[in-house]
Amino acid sequence: MNLLLHIVRQLANAIGLLFAVLVLNFCLIHAAPGDPAMVIAGEMGGASADVIAALRIKYGLDKSLFEQLFTYMSKVVTGDFGFSYYFNEPVVSLILQRIPATLYLVIAALVMSVVIGTLLGVVSARKPNGLFSQGVTVIALAGYAAPVFWTGLMLLLLFGSVWPILPVSGMIDVVRPKTGFAHVLDIIQHLILPSTTLALVFIAQYSRLARVNMIDALTADYVRTARAKGLPETIVIGKHALRNTLIPIVTVAGLQFGHLFAGAVLVETVFSWPGMGRLVFDSILRRDYPTLLAVLFFSAVLVMAANIVTDLVYRLIDPRIRSGAR
Amino acid sequence: MTSIDTPALPRDASTLPSRPAISPTLVALRQFCRSPSGVAGAAVLLILVLTTVFGPHFYGIDPLDLVDAPFTPPGEDAWLGTDYLGRDILAGLIHGGRATLTVGGVAAIITIAIGVTIGSLSGFFGGVIDTALVKITEFFQILPPLLFAMVLVTLFGQTLTTVTIAIGVVSWPTAARLTRAEFLRLRNLDFVKASRAAGAGNGHLILRVVLPNALPPIIVSATMAIGVAILFEGGLSFLGLGDPNTMSWGLMIGQNRNYVLDGWWTVIFPGAAIFVAVLAISLIGDGINDAINPRLRKRG
Numbered sequence: 026m027n028l029l030l031h032i033v034r035q036l037a038n039a040i041g042l043l044f045a046v047l048v049l050n051f052c053l054i055h056a057a058p059g060d061p062a063m064v065i066a067g068e069m070g071g072a073s074a075d076v077i078a079a080l081r082i083k084y085g086l087d088k089s090l091f092e093q094l095f096t097y098m099s100k101v102v103t104g105d106f107g108f109s110y111y112f113n114e115p116v117v118s119l120i121l122q123r124i125p126a127t128l129y130l131v132i133a134a135l136v137m138s139v140v141i142g143t144l145l146g147v148v149s150a151r152k153p154n155g156l157f158s159q160g161v162t163v164i165a166l167a168g169y170a171a172p173v174f175w176t177g178l179m180l181l182l183l184f185g186s187v188w189p190i191l192p193v194s195g196m197i198d199v200v201r202p203k204t205g206f207a208h209v210l211d212i213i214q215h216l217i218l219p220s221t222t223l224a225l226v227f228i229a230q231y232s233r234l235a236r237v238n239m240i241d242a243l244t245a246d247y248v249r250t251a252r253a254k255g256l257p258e259t260i261v262i263g264k265h266a267l268r269n270t271l272i273p274i275v276t277v278a279g280l281q282f283g284h285l286f287a288g289a290v291l292v293e294t295v296f297s298w299p300g301m302g303r304l305v306f307d308s309i310l311r312r313d314y315p316t317l318l319a320v321l322f323f324s325a326v327l328v329m330a331a332n333i334v335t336d337l338v339y340r341l342i343d344p345r346i347r348s349g350a351r
Numbered sequence: 352m353t354s355i356d357t358p359a360l361p362r363d364a365s366t367l368p369s370r371p372a373i374s375p376t377l378v379a380l381r382q383f384c385r386s387p388s389g390v391a392g393a394a395v396l397l398i399l400v401l402t403t404v405f406g407p408h409f410y411g412i413d414p415l416d417l418v419d420a421p422f423t424p425p426g427e428d429a430w431l432g433t434d435y436l437g438r439d440i441l442a443g444l445i446h447g448g449r450a451t452l453t454v455g456g457v458a459a460i461i462t463i464a465i466g467v468t469i470g471s472l473s474g475f476f477g478g479v480i481d482t483a484l485v486k487i488t489e490f491f492q493i494l495p496p497l498l499f500a501m502v503l504v505t506l507f508g509q510t511l512t513t514v515t516i517a518i519g520v521v522s523w524p525t526a527a528r529l530t531r532a533e534f535l536r537l538r539n540l541d542f543v544k545a546s547r548a549a550g551a552g553n554g555h556l557i558l559r560v561v562l563p564n565a566l567p568p569i570i571v572s573a574t575m576a577i578g579v580a581i582l583f584e585g586g587l588s589f590l591g592l593g594d595p596n597t598m599s600w601g602l603m604i605g606q607n608r609n610y611v612l613d614g615w616w617t618v619i620f621p622g623a624a625i626f627v628a629v630l631a632i633s634l635i636g637d638g639i640n641d642a643i644n645p646r647l648r649k650r651g
Contacts, residue, residue: 042489042490042493043493045490046490046493046494049494053502053503053506054506056506057506057507058507058508166630166633166634167626167630169629169633170578170626170627170629170630170633171622171626171629172582172585172586172589172601172604172622172625172626172629173586174585174586174589174604174608175585175604175618175622175625175626178604178608178611178618178622179619179622181611182611182612182615182618182619185611185612186612280492283492283493283494283495283496283498284495284496284497286495286498287495287496287497287498287586288497290497290498290501290590291497291586291589291590294589294590295608305498305501305590306590306591309501309505309590309591309592310591312505314505314506317501317502317505318502320498321494321495321498321499321502324494324495324498325493325494325495328492328493328494328495329493332493
């Protein structure tokens, strides 16, 4: 029951924060230099003074700021985030079309980085001063320092011209469209390079985190007890120590969802992946403010959702919190 | 662990001699010099800074001039080749480094200034102020930082100043959380209570009593913030959001990225410059961390 209450409280908090994001969006548009009516006129390709005055009335720009905020909010609540003149489509439908592609990319990268990062960290923690461990440290440093878009371009160069075994652009093979299972395989093939690029940054961080925590865990009393009980090493590490190593990784992975998303914007641009990142790039290029601000809002929704899921996973892994909640 | 290893302990005037034999800063500096990777990082960063400061005097080519045919490969005509317009890559690296490193440094200062102010007020006062500031921090944390910075730069104009401020404005929450945690830990310790009892006001307590003792992790975080800011500047410029009139490493990659298959050197070198700079800074950060945090020093 307590858990349910906790979730309800979290959702209420999330809604409050998202409401604040909308207010921020509204303030940003009004704080930005330039008159919104002129901006809209610009998007339409220019307009006369009469048309601009008409636009002002049509969009309520002649009303007080507070009234405008109220209008904006009531529109957003009904799912109206404005219209993109460049794409000639409502912003919401634009974003909803792009969310799946971004989620494929982000989730693939997340899973890859948590699994590989933890594995590297755990293995290297067994011999903290060994060759493998030092190799992992070097990889972690390099992965952290390399700009994600640069890594992407390097892989594009490698697989685009030197060793062309993987598709380097888009999400599907447009020349030979496939159906059914072949279609899924096609997407997975296209996903390999972008997701690996994005994952490299986080593999670096998680392997470092896993290594430090595993080294700590291996000297802890409960691990000594487990060993003294005569448990095989695989169970000591795989069950007892790993659980405590995973807690900080899950926390950090959840908190970094925003960074992951931002990284996706860059990676999508490199590999022409048709997700929200690509949409951001296009809307920056066209100064398409409604789309840009709506993407900011939807990304906040995704981050919020990720935080709530992280919190739940955290409870699953950490029995102390779980029993406390009951 | 020797007694020298405890510089991070609160400096309590009543128990320490009035003039300590060795200052904690000196101890940390010595410790830092013992870390080969930290020293290497510092040396590399120094070389980069000196190159961007004095390089233009020795290598007189303007980074925006068209000096040769587009995509001239690295060789005698242009040491590191030319880009898609025929501009010299080496000149771009030397001049671009100025912008990139300056943005990194200034944005990190903004990040730390905002983060430390919010974190210290929040941790020191607690109560309603803490709740409000934590909510604000939380709010900034649900906005993906790079995306938020893109929105700010798109709306407020593509100048180096906007880019720098935008990076600072989106990056501070980590520093704020860190500072708050340190202040929460320190504010009820005896040496703070003693100062308060001696009549110190809140301003004095925050700035002169608690903050100096909270500095070690903040210094590490500030160092790392420079690296993050450089990566952000790169990312923004890569998307075409840098200042088009100022050469920077990110701008070079962003402008040449569509031609990576025509001339690898146009993208590899500026990317490598960012990579080396961030690597050097994070090595310095690790070195400082090891030097001022005795607990970490034991770890492999």
